[in-house]
Amino acid sequence: MDKHRQGHRETLIQPQHHDRDKERQRIAGPAHCPGCDAYFDAGRWSWQRPAAGQPETVTCPACRRIADNDAAGNVALSGGFVRNHREELLNLIRNTEDAERREHALERLIGISEEEGKMMVATTGPHLANRIGHALEAAYDGAVKYTYTDNETHLDVTWQRD
Numbered sequence: 001m002d003k004h005r006q007g008h009r010e011t012l013i014q015p016q017h018h019d020r021d022k023e024r025q026r027i028a029g030p031a032h033c034p035g036c037d038a039y040f041d042a043g044r045w046s047w048q049r050p051a052a053g054q055p056e057t058v059t060c061p062a063c064r065r066i067a068d069n070d071a072a073g074n075v076a077l078s079g080g081f082v083r084n085h086r087e088e089l090l091n092l093i094r095n096t097e098d099a100e101r102r103e104h105a106l107e108r109l110i111g112i113s114e115e116e117g118k119m120m121v122a123t124t125g126p127h128l129a130n131r132i133g134h135a136l137e138a139a140y141d142g143a144v145k146y147t148y149t150d151n152e153t154h155l156d157v158t159w160q161r162d
């Protein structure tokens with residue numbers, strides 16, 4: 001995505017040494033995830049069933065992140081606007097996920113939590129968090145900040161509008 005678009009402040013923080021071994025799981029041939037029906041073939045996960053080969057059963061990285069509640073992206077929405085436009089914002093987040101997930105099988109919502117007029121979105125991939133941030137800006141302006149951490153494998157987005 002266009003994380004280098006002009007006008008966005010980005011802060012790179014020293015990478016944290018989280019265990020990413022499960023991202024590097026080796027899969028020999030075609031695979032199928034029973035949790036979400038994604039297929040692995042030629043080095044990537046998608047919704048496309050491989051033309052050849054009998055897929056082995058492997059839980060995909062997105063389903064593992066959801067099961068472990070291990071977010072690779074977070075979006076925090078705050079400000080009076082959030083309190084007054086809750087349904088619109090939830091719809092925008094869910095529609096953005098639908099579009100992103102169709103293109104990228106591993107980019108999904110883990111969950112949306114709400115507390116004291118704030119909304120916290122957790123995603124399985126940084127691209128979805130990025131896309132939600134841009135969708136919020138495009139639809140509602142507001143102040144947005146993108147912070148990549150963990151060797152740019154994790155993205156924190158804050159969006160604020162009063």
Ligand SMILES: [Zn+2]
Pocket residue numbers: 033034035036037038059060061062063064
């Ligand atoms: Zn899956």
